[in-house]
Amino acid sequence: MPWVIHIVTVVVVLFVVLNLAAGLIWVERRLLALWQDRYGPNRVGPFGLLQVAADTIKLFFKEDWVPPFADKPVFILAPAIVMLTVLMSFTVIPFAPGIAVSDLNIGLLFVLAMSSLGVYSVVLGGWASDNKYSLLGGLRAAAQMLSYEVFMGLALMGVVIMVGSFSLSAIVEAQQKIWFVIPQFLGFILFLIAGVAETRRLPFDIPEAESELVAGFHSEYSGMKFGMFFIGEYVGVVLISALITLLFFGGWLGPGLPPLLWFIIKTFAFICFFILLRAGLPRPRFDQLMSWGWKIMLPLALANILVTGAVVLWAR
């Protein structure tokens, strides 16, 4: 009965990803503390691990308030979109050979499409809140996504050209000899930067920018709606880390350890790197971000495609 296995896979992936997102709150706080000479949450339970449970329970029991001036249906829809799109992206991620919800042959396109849809949640959330800070946050999110979505996809085309397939498992299998981070180093750097911008993580948390815009697009959100924005953000971090692992660092390939473990180790390393970026770098100005995106990153991505295509054709 293959459909039973499918359902089990879906449930397991959903369960693991959601728990991972919640657990990342703890990981992030501990790691940030580690890099700031502190301890971080270490009181609740062993190593402070139950902090996650405490935070979750707190979020569930908080008043879930919809402001009377807000556009109610859109206000409620916005956090659902971010969760939905990010979780949908996970359906095509192959964790190990054969362990994937569905191994689409256009998996990479699907992920890009879903992550592009995710911006709707931010823009709609910012708009529906009817709050000037939220609106500014939504506005910035729209501009940021517009600038970064373009070269995010283009940066990956080098990999696609080399493999000749959009299927994520085919891309991993093509890295048996050499990880794509070496021939596609420029693509890797571009995708990394775009990925940080895509997940709205620091240093590109311009839509949130708590020092300028209160909390940006989610200023008016509370309770579990706020929690969903956050889980969406953390799942997004996991997603981008998993994508970097799959596309540039050989996915589950590696000596000795079982494939799934290799995938987890590599992904976790990138999650830690994301947090390190947060610990280290200041937020650029809004116009700096956009001019970087359009004037430097986009031409670089196009040049990368051109050179990769030329080399692939020449080698054929």
Next chain:
Amino acid sequence: MISVFRTLWHILLHMFRKRVTIQYPEEKPYLAPRYRGRIILARDPDGGERCVACYLCAVACPVDCIALQATEDDTGRRYPEFFRINFSRCIFCGYCEEACPTYAIQLTPDFEICEHHRQNLVYEKEDLMISGQGKYPGYSFWRVAGVKIGGKDKGEAEREDPPTDLHSLMP
């Protein structure tokens, strides 16, 4: 661009630094001897009360948290009949300690005086008195003051000359 990686590398190295956090309930922070915490009333070297109930602390207190009533014992020593500090109002400014002419009222490096009920923060004299002399050992107001009390006449204090006899004071 290089500065970005330099920053990240240096932050990564912070993992191996010593933590600055003091894990409070298990690990106590160092508090300087002059830290302004819980207020106490100190005693003489003889074990008597230092406080002479002069009201200077109550006057100096900016939040009026000190209440006392002066009285005298049969030897003529002034002392407070009651002495009450409301720690729920106290701001630990230390003005009372500065105002005190007899080193009786002192602030200590103890801050762990939380209570569940506000009323429990009102300390009476028996709560405030300590058995020792606090920060100024060896000082006794009555021994150096030129005030006549039972057992010590005028001019009998330490480093005090006998009073001048005005009738024999001739030019």
